[in-house]
Amino acid sequence: MSDLLERLRGRGWRLTAQRRVVAEVLDGDHVHYTADEVHARAADLLPEISRATVYNTLGELVSLGEIMEVSTDGRAKRYDPNAHHAHQHLVCSQCGTIRDVHPSGDLLAELPPEERFGFQVAAVEVTYRGLCPNCAAG
Amino acid sequence: MSDLLERLRGRGWRLTAQRRVVAEVLDGDHVHYTADEVHARAADLLPEISRATVYNTLGELVSLGEIMEVSTDGRAKRYDPNAHHAHQHLVCSQCGTIRDVHPSGDLLAELPPEERFGFQVAAVEVTYRGLCPNCAAG
DNA sequence: TCCTACATTGGACTTTGTCTAAGTCAAGAA
DNA sequence: TTCTTGACTTAGACAAAGTCCAATGTAGGA
Structure with missing residues (x-):
């Protein structure tokens, strides 16, 4: 740092x-x-x-x-602070815990041109939601 | 309605x-x-x-x-209100305009098992960001 | 060391949302 | 139709998250 x-x-x-x-x-x-x-x-x-x-x-x-x-x-x-490595987030819907994750594939490419409506698309943010092991066990 | x-x-x-x-x-x-x-x-x-x-x-x-x-x-x-059809959002980073969009592929499937850390992943939210035609022109 | 433009401070203010006690009313019962 | 009752609504106080400002402090160049 x-x-x-x-x-x-x-x-x-x-x-x-x-x-x-x-x-x-x-x-x-x-x-x-x-x-x-x-x-x-x-x-x-x-x-x-x-x-x-x-x-x-x-x-x-x-x-x-x-x-x-x-x-x-x-x-x-x-x-x-992990801004220099592209990543997305996985959030526990119960306790709110956040983990950095790295999806496969090119998420930006999954928005087809006809779904861009003339926008210059620059970035994509993805949040996965689910139960963390702890909350699932509780 | x-x-x-x-x-x-x-x-x-x-x-x-x-x-x-x-x-x-x-x-x-x-x-x-x-x-x-x-x-x-x-x-x-x-x-x-x-x-x-x-x-x-x-x-x-x-x-x-x-x-x-x-x-x-x-x-x-x-x-x-468009909650009955799965969709994601495209947001203009300048004026904030929001459009509903439909990415191709299965975004949930793009999070490999080894990146799930034991979570029961249930949903994914995606926000694309970029300049809308209006703001790009201005 | 001194200067000064940039940084910090505390507190007032704004925005967004939640809570509560008291009053109101939709819809089923008679 | 009128009555009854518990669900609904209200105004305003409160709370959380963030912004703004005038006064004060200070990092770093001269």
């Missing part, structure tokens, strides 16, 4: 303590925190960090393409 | 004026209103209808499987 900080510095980012702790919280490939969770964890490292800064920083990281915004439940958005 | 009202009555629904106008607003296959939009349009027909009733009615219609809840932008949920 220090790679990340270097990349961002290269793009003219000021390296503040706040941005560092947000980046640190998002370190790890299989993490899908809400903004509030990021804030809580960041505050463990830097107690005076404000919610507004966390939102700002997350927004900047998203528009720089360093993290992905995921909304799997229509409530709080979640942030996925 | 009067079919809908009959079906619901058959399931023990009380047929109130409020439920009738909500159903009427949702009539049409290619409509994707937010709850607030549904409320505004319903209020044109029945001025004293309350927000709570619209939310209640939409929630009931969703759990009866008569309409679909769609969240394409992490903000307000939208309601899609």
